[in-house]
Amino acid sequence: MESILxxxxxxxxxxxxxxxxREERGLAYSVYSYRQAYxxxxxxxxxxxxxPDKAREVLGLVHDELDRMAADGITAAELEGxxxxxxxxxxxxLEDSGSRMSRVGHALLTHGRVPSVEELEERFAAVxxxxxAELAAEVLGGPRSVAVVGPFPDEEIAKR
Incomplete structure (x- = not known):
């Protein structure tokens, strides 16, 4: 479920x-999210x-999207995609041995076992x-930590 979100x-x-x-506003070459599970x-x-002069606007857009997902969830089309x-x-x-071993190691560390591909596909289908929406409200609706790195003339850049 976290992977879908x-x-x-x-x-x-x-x-x-x-x-x-990036596509609509052209404000960043690179923008992405990732999960870190322990x-x-x-x-x-x-x-x-x-x-630096676009950081405040980008940060605002990120917060806006997090707020929107926390409040409204996702669409059926997004879920299927x-x-x-x-x-x-x-x-x-599964075609790359490094990826396979990374998946095995991660699963063992976080779950204590390695689920089969079929089990994972069933989990995706069951979401x-x-x-x-419940996960988004819980994870994205809570307090956030913000870190900005760069030469910013505005020392208050991380404040919303």
Whole structure:
């Protein structure tokens, strides 16, 4: 479920952040999100590389999208697209031994076992719009940490 949320938010060229920040507004060459999972914790990270004079606008757009997803969830079309992408990525990842071992190691560390490809596909298929909306509200609706790096004339850049 977390993978679906991440994919729709910022993990690919069809993601909301990529479309809004890069394609529609041309404010960043690189903008994406990723998940970092641990045994009892984790993080959802958003990255955007932009010019110092565009940082405040980009940060505002990121916050706006996080707020929108927390409040409204996702669409049925986004859910289907994410499922298809994740299934495809899972299968393609089996063709490379490094990717296979990374998947095995990550699964063992975070879950204590390695689920089969079929089990993972069943999990993707079982995710509902309500599941993602609940997760988005929980993860994206809470307090956020912001870090900005660069030469900024405005020392208050991280404040919204």
């Amino acid at each position: 991440d994919h729709i938010l910022g993990s690919g060229m069809s993601s909301r952040l990529f479309q809004t920040v 045994e009892h914790a984790g993080a959802l990270v958003v990255y955007a590389g932009t010019a 994410a499922r298809g992408h994740l299934r495809g990525s899972l299968v393609l990842g 509902t719009l309500d599941d993602v």
